[in-house]
Amino acid sequence: MAVASPTRPGGKRKPTRFKRNLRRNLSAYGFLSGALICFAFFSWYPIIREFILSFQENNFVDPPVWVGFDNFKTVFEDSAFKPAWVNTVVFTLLALVFGYAIPFLIAIVLNELRHARAYLRFVVYLPVMLPPAVAVLLFKWFYDPGPGLFNQMLGLANLPGLSWLDSTSTALLSLVIVSTWMNLGSGTLIYLAALQTIPSELYEAAELDGAGIIRRIWHVTIPQTKLILAVMLLLQIIATMQVFIEPYLLTGGGPENATVSVVYLMYQYAFNFTNFGAGSALGLMLMLVLMVFSVAYLRISREKNG
């Protein structure tokens, strides 16, 4: 049985719920459209294009040729493929040890301080304000085996100098130090913001119960910030697995492939070997790995918001 749509007095039809919602949210859609179009052009379209390119041979003049999984095979058989993944994973793990724990500890210290807090926050955040290329080149001088700052300091302490970027045993760790230094400020500020949301009553209660600083951190700080810690952990993994600028500017992937990373290898394929198919295939592999962490991040974020 058809239901007549309700009409207003005077014969005018009452708008449907959909139209009412649309009208009510029209301005929101207007503002959103800009972001959606930019995302579509600069994020979603390139992702789809990368997916397609990874199964094609394309010289961008003639119609592309579908090559199935040939590009993936090329990447798998590359002698740099295994070192690139191993280096990326080791870099990520080392970056977690340094880049994840250190900012949290600094944030705790800053949170405990009563004096010069604003000044120290500025000092900690300062490296973030430097363009990454500048920061990396600054470390190039720090690491110089001759007149570099680090070896000069070791010399003052009567310790032998290190080869830093020029030794297979220290090159990757040297890149981790650069990366940690560059990103320290952002992480610290986020942790600090999270720490400041913890009700002070909890600390007071813990102090009354006789808890020292370690127990306060263990029983109050960490449980109260566990969601932000989890989110930061995943974001850190996602960011560090895409390490590129450090090996690109400091080591060129060497010595002896000791610092070649997955994204550096992608760059090689795309811009030095002009093999966009293989570069896209490698990018797709990395995307699939990062997607696992992204899904976990989304779940945790939802839990946090819920």
Added chain:
Amino acid sequence: MKSRKLTILLVTGIALTAAGCGGDDGDGDSGAGATPGQVSVTVACQPPKTAKEERRLWDEDVVAFEKLHPNIKVVSKDAFPCYEPKTFEAKLAGGQLEDVFYVNFPNVARIIQQGQATDISSYVGALKNGKDLRPDVTNIFKSGGKTYGVPRDGYGMGLVYNRKLFTKAGLDPNNPPKTWAEVREAAKKIAGLGAGYVGFGEYSGGNTGGWHFTASLYGRGGDAVTPDGTKAAFNTDQGKAVLQTLKDMRWTDNSMGTRRSIKWEDLMQQMAGGRMGMMLGAPDVTRDLQDKFRGKIEDFGVTAQPEATAALNGGSGYMFNRKASPEKIKAGLLWLEYQYLTPGKGQFDYPRLKAVGRPVGLPIPDLYGTTPPGQQIAADRKANATVPVENFAPYAAGTANVAAKPEPPLAQEIYAVLDTPMSAVLTRQDADVSKLLSDAEAKVNALLAKS
């Protein structure tokens, strides 16, 4: 009324966003500025606005050329650097690549192989001095009997050295090393000047190590791949000698410094800074040392590679867009001939270059060898020299009978593999030269087998 305003807002938002996201310079290759009957041709590598004098000379040449050929409109494009691998494919895909595009020698073979340039075999016969061009240079642009481009400059790799440091170290700058043993001795003396002095500099990362390994290998008479391009050919006595010499200089003589160089600029900075004695390079390097790294061109000299029997060929040229019409190709070739291939015109207008203070007298570009146009260019160059030509005399004399060889197929992939042995001998005292070369050989063989 309210909803109408909101609709306008929505549409405006979308339009503005689309305008912001997209973009068109409105100066494509569709005949911008051309009058009816004129052929408009877009040409790459107009000097950038920062190089005011060079740009002014280019613009003057365009005006003079258009006066000579009223039916041609040259539309100059000034992207800098002239060839950028990172944007080449994007320009191609977006229809923004010039009709006549610039390319460095290392990228020519790949562009031909990927079918990204048009065959101009049936047009190059129109070049007046075409038959006099050096075959080892024009061959760079040939494949399967077809021609795909025209050279702009070309030179073989030599040895660049700092004359001031030579003098300071008690060496004769007019008698540079002719053998690798002499290079070692000179490097030791220069490094002996004190902390921070480097006798001989070499690359070892970011594909530059493989590039210079190949240059040294060619100099010693070796080859990167077999003539049919199916196997690696560097695991030989010559290849071992390249690595062993570097290893000895680095660890036995301690004459190569402790810093690993991975980018082109790394050695250039050290050389221009007056702390490095020698490096492999062509005469154009001295111009870059002055223009880009604040060195003084008169402080440097260039000689042939020690014991050289062949030299890795470097240089650049122009190729044609696959979408260029026959009229555009003919017009483009006329422009290239005017600007780059005619004695007394364009890049060979030495009196004009001298008048604006550009360095004149370097033995490059050497496109014509000893043919009549080559002799005329050499005479013009000598008559208008502004740099001490005697500093480059050892190069000119030493390379006269040295064959220029092109880069191997899959050059960048092979260079990436060869970075490993280069970085190993310069960073590890216990590096095993034979093992490094056999490992690299296996990797390159696998690469070549796939291609």
